[in-house]
Structure formats: C-alpha cells, structure tokens
Amino acid sequence: MRLLLGIVTLLFVTFGCAKKEQNPSNTTAQSTRVESPSASCDAKVIPGSYVVRWSSGYLQKLESWTSQEIDSVLVAQYSDYIELIEPNYRIDVPKTFSEASILSTQNSPDDAFWGVKNIEVEHVWSKGFYGQGVVVAVVDSGVDLTHPNLVGRIFTNTAELNGKEGVDDDGNGYVDDIYGYNFADRNPTNVDEAEHGTHVAGVIAANHDNNFVRGVAPQATILPADFMSAVSGSTASSIEAIDYSVKMGANIINASWGGPGCSAELKRTIEALAEKNVLFVTAAGNEGLNLEYYDVYPAKYNLSNQITVGALGTIHLRTWFSNFGNPVDVLAPGERIISTVPGGFSRQDGTSMAAPFVSGIAALYLSKYPQMKVSDLREKIVSSLVTGPYRIKTNGTVVLPEDF
Structure with a gap:
C-alpha cells in the first residue's frame, strides 16, 4: 500500500491538471515501452529497481518492486501516463x-x-x-x-x-x-x-x-x-x-x-x-x-x-x-x-x-x-x-x- 500511495501522489502532483490542457498528447503517451534486459545485461540488473520516465518528462526510480507489480500497477493502470519503464542497471567504476x-x-x-x-x-x-x-x-x-x-x-x-x-x-x-x-x-x-x-x-x-x-x-x-x-x-x-x-x-x-x-x-x-x-x-x-x-x-x-x-x-x-x-x-x-x-x-x-x-x-x-x-x-x-x-x-x- 505504501508503494501505491507514492505512485498515486506522483500522479496527482504531475498530472492533476492534465485534462485542462488543450493538447492532451503533451501529457499522454501512445503506449508504454517496457524494456526487458537482454542476456548481456542480465548480470547488470539491480534487483527490484526500475527507472520510469513519465510522459510529463519526470524521471522516477522505484525500489523493491517486482516485475508482477510493475505489470499489474504501472502498466495496467497508468500506461497512458508513462513513456518507458526499464530495469535499473549497475555501472561499475572503470578499471584503470x-x-x-x-x-x-x-x-x-x-x-x-x-x-x-x-x-x-x-x-x-x-x-x-x-x-x-x-x-x-x-x-x-x-x-x-x-x-x-x-x-x-x-x-x-x-x-x-x-x-x-x-x-x-x-x-x-x-x-x-x-x-x-x-x-x-x-x-x-x-x-x-x-x-x-x-x-x-x-x-x-x-x-x-x-x-x-x-x-x-x-x-x-x-x-x-x-x-x-x-x-x-x-x-x-x-x-x-x-x-x-x-x-x-x-x-x-x-x-x-x-x-x-x-x-x-x-x-x-x-x-x-x-x-x-x-x-x-x-x-x-x-x-x-x-x-x-x-x-x-x-x-x-x-x-x-x-x-x-x-x-x-x-x-x-x-x-x-x-x-x-x-x-x-x-x-x-x-x-x-x-x-x-x-x-x-x-x-x-x-x-x-x-x-x-x-x-x-x-x-x-x-x-x-x-x-x-x-x-x-x-x-x-x-x-x-x-x-x-x-x-x-x-x-x-x-x-x-x-x-x-
């Protein structure tokens, strides 16, 4: 419930006035892209961590989410407001x-x-x-x-x-x-x-x-x-x-x-x-x-x-x-x-x-x-x-x- 509350709060703040705009395409995405890791990226995935780019331009990092929650909450209920969801990946400090x-x-x-x-x-x-x-x-x-x-x-x-x-x-x-x-x-x-x-x-x-x-x-x-x-x-x-x-x-x-x-x-x-x-x-x-x-x-x-x-x-x-x-x-x-x-x-x-x-x-x-x-x-x-x-x-x- 705490996770859902954060999403609902974000939607209220970011999209509460969306219907008042004359061009709703400025705030509503055609469809949500859900990026899945390729085989070469699997080892770099940070478990439970996701990056969400909302159609308003806002970038959000989610922690402790399962892929099922991503599908059932974000994709199913808020896909009109989201451009992209992808796993958060680890970037290692370069070896010098x-x-x-x-x-x-x-x-x-x-x-x-x-x-x-x-x-x-x-x-x-x-x-x-x-x-x-x-x-x-x-x-x-x-x-x-x-x-x-x-x-x-x-x-x-x-x-x-x-x-x-x-x-x-x-x-x-x-x-x-x-x-x-x-x-x-x-x-x-x-x-x-x-x-x-x-x-x-x-x-x-x-x-x-x-x-x-x-x-x-x-x-x-x-x-x-x-x-x-x-x-x-x-x-x-x-x-x-x-x-x-x-x-x-x-x-x-x-x-x-x-x-x-x-x-x-x-x-x-x-x-x-x-x-x-x-x-x-x-x-x-x-x-x-x-x-x-x-x-x-x-x-x-x-x-x-x-x-x-x-x-x-x-x-x-x-x-x-x-x-x-x-x-x-x-x-x-x-x-x-x-x-x-x-x-x-x-x-x-x-x-x-x-x-x-x-x-x-x-x-x-x-x-x-x-x-x-x-x-x-x-x-x-x-x-x-x-x-x-x-x-x-x-x-x-x-x-x-x-x-x-």
Missing part, C-alpha cells in the same frame, strides 16, 4: 591501471606533462584562453573539493551557499547542493572513494601550482555530479546526474565510464543534450576491443553531440587496452597521466584519462567562442588532428591548431 600515489611535489617526473605537450596547448594559454567561463560537469565518482590544485575550480551554487541549511534555496529539487551533488548517496556530500573523478577533474582543470599536474583548461569550472560509490553506480543515478548538470548550466559533460548497452533511457538523455547545446565526451573503454563488433556504451551511441575518446600511449601509438574501431572518434593521451587524487597525485592509464583531455580542449574553444554551437564545437575538435595508424573513425589524435 595506476601506480602508487605520488605524494612528494619536490621533483617532477620527466614525463609529467607529456599529455599537455602532446595536444599542443601551450600556445592557446599564451593567447589568454584557459577555459574561463565554461562549466564542465564531471559525472563520475566524486571530486575532492579540498585538493590544493582544484581549490577555486569547483562550481559554487551561490543561492545555496548564502541560503539556509537544510532548505532547497534555489528550488532545483536538491537541498544544500553548494558544490554539486552526490546522487549515489543522495546527499550534498562529495567524497571520491574511487579516486577516479578527482583524477578526471585534474586533467581538465587543475591549476599549475606544482611540478606534477597542469590542467588543460585551468580556469574552467568543475561541477561534481557524483553517481558512483567506490565500486559502482546505476543508470538511474547517472541519468539524474546528467539532468542535474544541465540544469546547473554545464556546457560540457565528461563521462569516463561505460558498460553494456542496457538502458534506452540513458541514450535518450544523452541525445537530448544536443537541444541544450551541451557536448557529451565519453571514454571508449579499456577492454582492447573493436567496438564495431562489441558493445560498450555510451561509447558506441554515435550521437551528433558526442565525442568518444580512445587512449594514445607515450610512444604515440594507440594503447594496448584502448577500445578502437569506427565508433571511436579520436585518441587523446591516456597512458602515464599524472593528475590529482584525494590526498595527492597518482599516475594512471586508461581511456578515462583520455576523455578529459578532450573535455578540456572543448572548454578552451568555448572560452574563446562562448556562443559556439555544439555541432561546430565537435567539428573543431575532431578535425584538428595528427593522423596515424590508429584504426578509429578519424585515425587521429587531438591537437590544438596553430591558428586557434
């Missing part, structure tokens, strides 16, 4: 290849900055473009808000900062989200237990105050949208984090994660970003697979507002672990990348490290051309390349053009 943390800042390894040198970014900095005025959402495992190289780079929600504790001062549906939000634990506490999101954030926007890390766009703003714990997150939480990022003004979303193509709603959410002029940058994955024959998503969605990034190694070849094939748009440095982690720095390998180089490049372009359309931004990035035998769509690795 890392060395022991580097805690000393006295001596810089010889290859500390090979990534930023490889993308030829210094001349862009010399022209005064550092990503200023651009918000990059790191939809990931969280960001260490106190890291010295990220202080001053974290998004601040001034309405919540200057408001009352425990109150949703800006009316965005989230209480006290001063520095982003934790969708995994459903609170405003941002903790990077996986040491993944902080590393990604540092590649994008770490300041240049030490001998270890230089963010590609060191004046860009990082919006932490944490949806993964130390081990995993879910498609429902990732979708909510993406929606939140757009609501809070993100220009670019970095998604250094992936898995089987289980969620139709995740694809719909990413595709809809194009209408909001938001670029979606995602990692190709670390399985060493040809994505023309294997499924890894969101890498393989092939959307007009998306760039899928594989990993370039220090010897200027595609790394052994990087996925490849036509779904991969470009390569970026993804081996022996030193960046920020909670408490210090570490060197990591992975396409998770390559994607934020592209997000940083996108931020540099938007700092010069703030009104640029996402289609033009994407074209700028995927057409400025050094080509090689990489076996990807463009056969190129990203660089900043001399005439930037």
Whole structure:
C-alpha cells in the first residue's frame, strides 16, 4: 500500500491538471515501452529497481518492486501516463591501471606533462584562453573539493551557499547542493572513494601550482555530479546526474565510464543534450576491443553531440587496452597521466584519462567562442588532428591548431 500511495501522489502532483490542457498528447503517451534486459545485461540488473520516465518528462526510480507489480500497477493502470519503464542497471567504476600515489611535489617526473605537450596547448594559454567561463560537469565518482590544485575550480551554487541549511534555496529539487551533488548517496556530500573523478577533474582543470599536474583548461569550472560509490553506480543515478548538470548550466559533460548497452533511457538523455547545446565526451573503454563488433556504451551511441575518446600511449601509438574501431572518434593521451587524487597525485592509464583531455580542449574553444554551437564545437575538435595508424573513425589524435 505504501508503494501505491507514492505512485498515486506522483500522479496527482504531475498530472492533476492534465485534462485542462488543450493538447492532451503533451501529457499522454501512445503506449508504454517496457524494456526487458537482454542476456548481456542480465548480470547488470539491480534487483527490484526500475527507472520510469513519465510522459510529463519526470524521471522516477522505484525500489523493491517486482516485475508482477510493475505489470499489474504501472502498466495496467497508468500506461497512458508513462513513456518507458526499464530495469535499473549497475555501472561499475572503470578499471584503470595506476601506480602508487605520488605524494612528494619536490621533483617532477620527466614525463609529467607529456599529455599537455602532446595536444599542443601551450600556445592557446599564451593567447589568454584557459577555459574561463565554461562549466564542465564531471559525472563520475566524486571530486575532492579540498585538493590544493582544484581549490577555486569547483562550481559554487551561490543561492545555496548564502541560503539556509537544510532548505532547497534555489528550488532545483536538491537541498544544500553548494558544490554539486552526490546522487549515489543522495546527499550534498562529495567524497571520491574511487579516486577516479578527482583524477578526471585534474586533467581538465587543475591549476599549475606544482611540478606534477597542469590542467588543460585551468580556469574552467568543475561541477561534481557524483553517481558512483567506490565500486559502482546505476543508470538511474547517472541519468539524474546528467539532468542535474544541465540544469546547473554545464556546457560540457565528461563521462569516463561505460558498460553494456542496457538502458534506452540513458541514450535518450544523452541525445537530448544536443537541444541544450551541451557536448557529451565519453571514454571508449579499456577492454582492447573493436567496438564495431562489441558493445560498450555510451561509447558506441554515435550521437551528433558526442565525442568518444580512445587512449594514445607515450610512444604515440594507440594503447594496448584502448577500445578502437569506427565508433571511436579520436585518441587523446591516456597512458602515464599524472593528475590529482584525494590526498595527492597518482599516475594512471586508461581511456578515462583520455576523455578529459578532450573535455578540456572543448572548454578552451568555448572560452574563446562562448556562443559556439555544439555541432561546430565537435567539428573543431575532431578535425584538428595528427593522423596515424590508429584504426578509429578519424585515425587521429587531438591537437590544438596553430591558428586557434
């Protein structure tokens, strides 16, 4: 009865005035799509958890429901108001290849900055473009808000900062989200237990105050949208984090994660970003697979507002672990990348490290051309390349053009 009460309450709030609208098709779906998991997705299903997209646009996560209850309650009684129902799937924290943390800042390894040198970014900095005025959402495992190289780079929600504790001062549906939000634990506490999101954030926007890390766009703003714990997150939480990022003004979303193509709603959410002029940058994955024959998503969605990034190694070849094939748009440095982690720095390998180089490049372009359309931004990035035998769509690795 408690579950049914929640549904009835939602219907009253969301659809109570639906009959007053002149065009009922705005609120009533033709039919409800109930997505069933494929064999490859079975292992990723979170038992009893479902994602519901109501025809009003509202996204709801249901917990502790059986498939019989879904059929007898939602499908049988409320299908006119629902666009899609699908299982909630687990998204694992990406496996990266890392060395022991580097805690000393006295001596810089010889290859500390090979990534930023490889993308030829210094001349862009010399022209005064550092990503200023651009918000990059790191939809990931969280960001260490106190890291010295990220202080001053974290998004601040001034309405919540200057408001009352425990109150949703800006009316965005989230209480006290001063520095982003934790969708995994459903609170405003941002903790990077996986040491993944902080590393990604540092590649994008770490300041240049030490001998270890230089963010590609060191004046860009990082919006932490944490949806993964130390081990995993879910498609429902990732979708909510993406929606939140757009609501809070993100220009670019970095998604250094992936898995089987289980969620139709995740694809719909990413595709809809194009209408909001938001670029979606995602990692190709670390399985060493040809994505023309294997499924890894969101890498393989092939959307007009998306760039899928594989990993370039220090010897200027595609790394052994990087996925490849036509779904991969470009390569970026993804081996022996030193960046920020909670408490210090570490060197990591992975396409998770390559994607934020592209997000940083996108931020540099938007700092010069703030009104640029996402289609033009994407074209700028995927057409400025050094080509090689990489076996990807463009056969190129990203660089900043001399005439930037």
